[in-house]
Amino acid sequence: MATKLNFNHSLEFEYGRPDLLAPQIARIIANNPSPITFKGTGTYIIGEKEIMIIDAGPKDKSHLEALLNFAKDKIITHILVTHSHADHYPLSYELQKYCNAKIFGHKPDFRDALDDIGEDMHGFIADIEINDGDIIENNEIKLKAIYTPGHSASHFCFELAEQNALFCGDHIMGWSSTVILPPDGNMTLYMENLQKIADLNYDILYPTHGAPISQPNNYIKALIAHRQERDEQILKCIKEGIVGLDEMLLAIYPDLNPALHPAARKNIQAHLMRLIDLGLTENIWFD
Numbered sequence: 312m313a314t315k316l317n318f319n320h321s322l323e324f325e326y327g328r329p330d331l332l333a334p335q336i337a338r339i340i341a342n343n344p345s346p347i348t349f350k351g352t353g354t355y356i357i358g359e360k361e362i363m364i365i366d367a368g369p370k371d372k373s374h375l376e377a378l379l380n381f382a383k384d385k386i387i388t389h390i391l392v393t394h395s396h397a398d399h400y401p402l403s404y405e406l407q408k409y410c411n412a413k414i415f416g417h418k419p420d421f422r423d424a425l426d427d428i429g430e431d432m433h434g435f436i437a438d439i440e441i442n443d444g445d446i447i448e449n450n451e452i453k454l455k456a457i458y459t460p461g462h463s464a465s466h467f468c469f470e471l472a473e474q475n476a477l478f479c480g481d482h483i484m485g486w487s488s489t490v491i492l493p494p495d496g497n498m499t500l501y502m503e504n505l506q507k508i509a510d511l512n513y514d515i516l517y518p519t520h521g522a523p524i525s526q527p528n529n530y531i532k533a534l535i536a537h538r539q540e541r542d543e544q545i546l547k548c549i550k551e552g553i554v555g556l557d558e559m560l561l562a563i564y565p566d567l568n569p570a571l572h573p574a575a576r577k578n579i580q581a582h583l584m585r586l587i588d589l590g591l592t593e594n595i596w597f598d
């Protein structure tokens with residue numbers, strides 16, 4: 312019996328409107344909807360007077376104006392980037408022109424890796440390189456960087472311990488499973504870091520795309536089981552002689568939106584690499 316994943320496709324929002332989701336946590340969604348970004352990039356603004364901004368988003372003038380308008384009587388002290396995908400970081404530099412905040416994040420390890428699905432990983436450079444466990448704080452807010460490679464080799468989540476909450480970027484999304492695109496994406500690490508987040512027992516996750524996820528541990532368990540089922544499907548394909556990526560794609564995702572085929576193809580590659588890591592299939596590589 313296949314694991315039932317309860318994806319949440321509802322999201323209360325208007326583009327450009329700040330929504331207060333919890334004390335000290337506001338979100339503004341950028342108008343960049345797509346089959347991968349859902350309704351768009353959710354930028355989180357943490358704090359009341361001294362604020363930190365997580366994932367400023369794509370280079371979009373109206374999103375910049377919305378962020379600046381929200382911040383007009385506040386001080387932006389930090390600009391944080393969960394990872395170097397193009398829907399997360401480019402507006403950081405525009406925002407920085409209006410404040411003295413430094414940009415915190417981790418440089419991409421595979422700058423050219425995602426060109427084939429149209430993502431631009433060339434540009435991200437952090438002012439301050441972060442590491443697992445780093446504390447990032449101002450007079451109001453204290454966040455902890457949690458290293459979570461998998462979706463991207465440079466992916467970090469940010470923990471707000473005071474609310475037992477995690478800003479989880481694209482590591483976990485409420486509306487869909489996360490795409491893992493090798494070589495920057497790594498399914499073996501992804502699975503380990505799903506478990507890492509489950510072990511940290513957060514009360515709530517705030518993903519960049521989609522609604523917050525309350526009491527997330529059962530959901531994370533289901534995500535892990537879902538990936539294990541995908542492993543099984545791929546092993547079954549191999550056993551049945553379906554070894555080409557395109558054939559596997561049709562066998563595994565018969566009803567998928569064609570716009571998502573390149574990402575799904577990469578996802579199968581990611582699973583194959585994990586199966587090789589686990590010693591469950593031979594060390595073969597499909598182009």
Ligand SMILES: [Zn+2]
Pocket residue numbers: 394396462463481
């Ligand atoms: Zn991403």
